[in-house]
Amino acid sequence: KQEVTQIPAALSVPEGENLVLNCSFTDSAIYNLQWFRQDPGKGLTSLLLIQSSQREQTSGRLNASLDKSSGRSTLYIAASQPGDSATYLCAVRPPRGTGGFKTIFGAGTRLFVKA
């Protein structure tokens, strides 16, 4: 059974700092891995999607890497800003044969960037 774990559960950093959020998953058989951002009282906003055949994806100050064999992904945020404060979730999409159409989410990392 696929399980997704995110460490740390919460993180507080000063503005301008570079930071890394971690995501691990127990079954390396995945279609893709997606990183989301969730603001309080809102839905999830897709940040980056990495296919199983890819190693990383970049968008602006964000870079996500994927190491399927070790079951790990990291989200790197450069030059953090107060507006980056939110909960960041990772999710894996297992192959249909094993997980149907389920997407499995981690519990998220709550990030607070201090001005």
Next chain:
Amino acid sequence: GAGVSQSPRYKVAKRGQDVALRCDPISGHVSLFWYQQALGQGPEFLTYFQNEAQLDKSGLPSDRFFAERPEGSVSTLKIQRTQQEDSAVYLCASSLDQGAINQPQHFGDGTRLSIL
């Protein structure tokens, strides 16, 4: 061009009542997912539609939960005889491709359901 729209945003019901939650996906999106999110947790999968076909309902907690997407666009999640443990945020997501394999899922802001 709008995103995924969910209504109502908030719903309060008494235990035992039936509720219906609506999701309007992005136009043209084939895939539609329903999730349940408890406070401080990630979303938990409930069910998946590909157009009008419900291909996976393995995440529905009990037979009190029922979802439909009769014309392959708008979807409704219905909960019968609500119980306090049904209190949660219910999220809907849509994706352009089948199964959201190559395309990201786009989420609505959710319906916050409170059962008294």
